[in-house]
Amino acid sequence: ILLFFRKCKTPRRPPKKPSISFYPPVTFAQVYCRVRPLGVEDEECCIEVISSATIQLHAPEGFKTNRNGEYKETQYSFKKVFGVSISQIELFEHVAKPLVDDLIHGKNGLLFTYGVTGSGKTFTMTGSPGQGGLLPRSLDMIFNSIGPYQAKRYVFKTDDKNGMEVQNEVDALLERQRRENNSLLLQQKLDPEIADMIKSEEAYKTEGVDEDSSYSVFVSYIEIYNNYIYDLLEENQEDAIKPKPPQSKTLREDQNHNMYVAGCMEVEVKSAEEAFQVFWRGQKKRKVANTRLNRESSRSHSVLIVKLAQAPLDADGDNILQDKNQVTVSQLCLVDLAGSERTGRTGAEGTRIREAGNINQSLLNLRTCIEILRENQLCGTNRMVPYRDSKVTHLFKNYFDGEGKVRMVVCVNPKADDYEETLLVMRFAELTQEVEVARPVDRPICGFTPGRRHRNQAFKEELSRKLDERGGPIDGDVPSVINSMVHCLPPLPSSELADPNDDITLPRLIEALHNRHRIRQMMIDEYNNSMLQELDNNLISKENVIHEQNGKLVDKEKIIQNNKAEIERLEKRTKMQEHKIDILQKTTKIYEDDQRTLKYELETREQRLQREQSDKRRLEQRMQGVVTDTQYKWEKECDRRVNAMQLEMQNKLWVKDEKLKQLKAIVTESKTPGRPDPPPRQTQQEPLPAKRSASPSPVPTVTPVRPLHRRSRSAGGEKWVDHKPSSSLDLGTVLQPVIPNSIQVSTPSEKALSKCDRYVLTHQEVASDGEIQTQLIKGEVIKTRGGGQAVQFTDIETLKQERKRKSSEGTPANGDHTDGAWTDVETRCSAAVEMRAGSNLGPGYEHHGITKRRKP
Template sequence: MFRQAKGKTPRRPPPKKPSNNQKDPVGVYCRVRPLGAEDVECCIEVISNTTIQLHAPDGLKANRNGEFKETQYSFKKVFGIKTTQGELFEDVAKPLVEDIIHCKNGLLFTYGVTGSGKTYTMTGSPGQGGLLPRSLDMIFNSIGPYQAKRYVFKPDDKNGMEVQNQVDALLDRQKRDSQTTVPKTPTTRRIDPEFADMISPVEACKADGVDEDSSYSVFVSYIEIYNNYIYDLLEETPIDPIKPKWNGAGTPLRNNTEFIPPQSKILREDQNHNMYVAGCTEVEVKSTEEAFEVFWRGQKKRRIANTQLNRESSRSHSVFIIKLAQAPLDADGDNVLQDKNQVNVSQLCLVDLAGSERTSRTRAEGSRLREAGNINQSLMTLRTCIEVLRENQMCGTNKMVPYRDSKVTHLFKNYFDGEGKVRMVVCVNPKADDYEETLLVMRFAEMTQEVEVARPIDRPICGFAAGRRQRNQAFKEELTRRLEERGGPVDGESPTVLNQLLQSFPPLPPCEISGPNDDVTLPRLIEALEKRHKIRHMMIEEYNKTAKMLKSVLQEQDSNLLSKENFIQEQRGKLGEKEKMIQNQKNEIDRLEKKSRMLEYKIDILQKTTNIYEEDKRSLQQELESREHRLQREMSEKRRMETRMQGIVTDSKLKWEKECERRVNAKQLEMQNKLWVKDEKLKQLKAIVTEGKTENRQPQRPSREKDKVPAKRSASPSPVPTGPPVRPLHRRSHSAGGERWVDHKPTTNVDLDTVLQPNIPNAITVNAPNEKALSKCDKYVLTHQEVASDGEIQTKLIKGEVFKTRGGGQAVQFTDIETLKQENPVAASRKRRSSETGPDGEPMEGDWTDVETRCSVALEMRAGSNLGPGYQHHGYPKRRKP
């Protein structure tokens, strides 16, 4: 055997329930509420008693083909706007009430959008009782004569019932009567006008087949699920009159007269693996009026609020649980059988779900937004559970149903597992504004109808002979009738003459005869018989005398009775008149009481409405003040931003003025540098021309010398060094294997499409310089393009040497700049011709000018013939496309 671990209680295996393969689908009914106004657009049409049709509003009902979009949905039954509360109860809730009387559970809940009439369907109004009051009335009409005395059945706080004997029940009743001052009879209780005259006597109904050999008792409890927490609406929190109570805001309550908010309850599982609310108050009620009073006491504590869509919107899911305890009578038919295993407890749960809503329409904020989120989340969990159940049944899967994600689904998971019937009333508002929410509700209802729930099995009843209560009652009635006929028991105060004669009646002697000649026994027997005969005659005479005397007495009494009867008749006439007067006064009193109750009810409603308006007024005032503060802050922020922007504009204006002035100065200096370079070229050419023609025409790198600009004449930043290049200390020899170049060509360069391009052998081409490439090379060249003053694109090759720094990095020392330019020969010839004419329009001397042109071309050709990097043969390039 295995040893059990200490401190752990083994889980009790679930009881074996009788298997039942019969299943019934969830009954889904639809009720359409009337429109609030005649000019409101309607989107729902009742086609038949089982089908409705949804019409999309004007803004949504055109599809791709331009047709109107219409959708039909089918239900078990559809109730139109003219359906009464009694008709709805007859088809929806009456079968569930009959099941609870026959020991079967039931679940009925209303579902729909906010303002669709769920609370009215469940509760009703004075004169139009809903499903809840009619269910209670039917239960008490059915089991009224067979109810047990109070406290015979007692909850065991574990979702079960215990049976007490008559003595313990009597002690509990006496204890209750000593602690409370409420009148015992429920007819003298003050009933709230919310439930006054909700059901007319004509509409009262009762169930058939009630077991008359059983005793019944009804227990009710009322809870609400608010923000996914369970609260007991019937719980009365005691108040300590000495120690002050504090609310959530940290301030003491007023005069210690307000109740502390109730604590949330938890869900537990009983021994039969059924879910129940631990510590929930269960009140035993004996009449419909008493049950109404308990319901209204909890209804006053329910959380409601005023929203944009509903003035009294339910902010929580309410669950009203009706438990019916049933136990058989003993063999004599007098008392309840003292056996807990024979007690059957069935319950009917009436659930008023809070309506789903969109925060964009209700404009909920703060706590209302949180409430709406929790309501929508719980309804979404219910929808998910229904979807998983439907998928498991239709596809044969075995997915886990997420009952525990919400308190609503976790509490009623047993019903979907086969513990009773499930019914749902879908309430819809035909208003076109609720079309999108109504469409989602219809889809959920259509999916719910496809879920099947196991049919509940009849529970066994104790096997005593039937009719025990009737036989016992018949025996009592017969005994009473006989006692009335005999005039009651005979008093034995003084012995009468008849009693004395009966006592002196001689006994008979022994009648044993010894023979035919027995002279002893026969004379004795004859003597005894003669004495008995004399006594009999005396008794007859005494009887006659008594009869005559009694007759005379009766005659006198008859005369007296006649007079008395006449007097009684007169008194009865007067009494009838008094009773009529009293009845009229009672009717007047009842009318005035009813009127006063209705006025009190209206006063309560007006008080609630006043409180709601005052709360809305305070909230609007606070919102107005906050918005005024916000507006003042925004105005101050706006003025500050305007001041700041004015300062920024002024600074930017001064900055750009300085920048423009700097650029103008830089451009002037650049143009002066270009003029100086051109003057230097002209001086060199003049020197060449004046020296004469020599055999050696090799220029000394004019393309390099002409681009070297002294640092003192440069205004803009230039990569040309102003002093002699600094040679690195350790330089690789050119004879060691050739020089390696880093060819830096930006991606923004334009291909000039010339015959010869700069070609650097054994080079690493990069788009951006990096340390890895520089560490492998000795030379560095940067290809830079810019637009020249004549509008042509010129390319500059900025060359330098790479050497290592003392810090371990790489550095580049720029040593030379070469300029490559693409020119149009036609434009160049025009320029030369224009330059040959003087200021007065006559041509100038062309000897040195022609030589200058030829020399410049020779110099460029000479430079292009070199094999160094960056040199290019200009020749006659292609015409660049504009």
């Protein structure tokens, strides 16, 4: 993600003084590419370095990039491409060295690394022991260039408004004494392995350093975490019981419309080791975490701001000019951006997901700013660039307006797993190189004659040499004192000669000269005596001062010894505390892992409980519906059974009533005199005498059809699907299930079901007595939400038959009367009633009726 400049539609603010720029008004952004070596040698590589400025991307196996399913190779060009064999010093020479030169000459610069997680951004910026990165090498070059011209500590002082003030020597001395007496922070020695990162194979220096100026370096270190700015150098009082969280900082704009972090701690440093020690102290506080892709993944954007304060010397070349307007402040920002990542690949969860989301959002906003800048430049539009949507773009807003150079190092990992993210990085880098960058103007300089420091130093060396040759400051100071005393001597007489024979003027002049010489010699002797006396007094006072200073030195040595002992004690305590901190960090990590695991289990159980509760609610609703439907069906079934039972009981009453009537008629007929005897035999077709015309006609004794199971609802309007399997057997019985207005099928189909309302399935099975039992399983055809059909079975009708054989003597098996046994009145009545109420079945068969079962 890049920070670049837009083509300004409105004029920039006018400079304080006109000056000549050594750069063209606009140029293009400079983007460099660095390829990281593969971690495993046999791993698939998707990047190939074609030349010193071009790389080519190969799609890995299985990754299709066009519609034809073919692999696509793309090339991208940069200012310079650094392969896997490039060293840190070569990278510094091409990328960071020009920015350091601009910093010392009063120009701002911005350098940052960009890429996906694990591409080598932090290594490029910071480096490792023995292989220092861009940051330590830049610090080393700065102090190699301005080392002899640095001002004393606290001569330059920040005004907390992004400006610098100059103090005189007395105020700076008092400030140093106050800081040394009140400061409890003891400088610790830098780790030798870390200090080795600062050492360079070659001591780089900047050419053309202004020798008539004094310099001072200030360092500040911040991080942007979750779109909040935190000061990594801020000293917080540690509370083991209730630690105080760090306070976020705000961005403000100074009087020159430059953005800065308000309340950020700026430390004045006097060497590269001290500056790197300050950086390393803040680096320990930076937010890092262990992810699936990187063991120490940066979770924030870190920004190291190096400010260089520069002020000219006065006309004599001794002291710094006490003029705030002559102070020039330039800064170099070294930014290590956090890598973009996909949560699916990193396996992040909880806090890590929120961090990754904020990182990706800030990088996306930076991409949006670059796209709008490019659109404004190419299309001539004047769209507003959303700098304030992210702290990263808002902090470096001044660089968008042309306040300094901007360079970017794109770090890429050639492994195939990062191909998609690398492709997006390349496209963005290619887009950024087309953005025009406004060049900064030169800083105004003072109007004093150059070479003041060198001349003053040469004069002091010459004066010291002369004093050493003459033996002290007495003889050397005599001529100047005597010259001042010449004006106090008696005046000379007139020396005008009017006559060549004048013998008065010359002797008088000679006498006056002798007198002046005598007076001058007396004054010299008196001056020498006074100077000797003053020198003796000075020597005595100097001896007293030296004795006093020796006493103070002894006291200071005692204080130093005590401080050394205190330092050793504190170092031991620090090591012990660090050991405890390591133990606590490990314990905290274990607790965090346990907490993450328990949290995941809790979330899983909550989700499972929610699913179970949802299933339970659905099941309750379904069961409630089933209970309602079942209750309704059973109510109908109960009503039907009650009606059927009432009808059956009424039929039985009618049958008994008819039997009694017939019996009464027979008895009455048999007792009436003169009536002929009844015929010997009566068939079942003879009608029974009906004497009671008013009485209701008898109901047939066949099993009544229940009105609930009528075969049609509206006079035969229903259609049935009669499903009879091909394996059904014909039993040859008199009663056969015949369904009118039906479609007979052997296999049900969607087409047949869509045309019918009811469905019946014929099923045969062998009963326990060996006879074949036929079941008619009936149901209703309903439509589903998906547009299909479904069958809901409602009841089952069972057809069962029993076979009875006659006895071998030809008599009925149940002991009934023979064909001619009609003499008994009771036998005739029972036979007539049975034949009238029974069914017309074939010989040897007995009909047991139809058994019907409802199935919900």
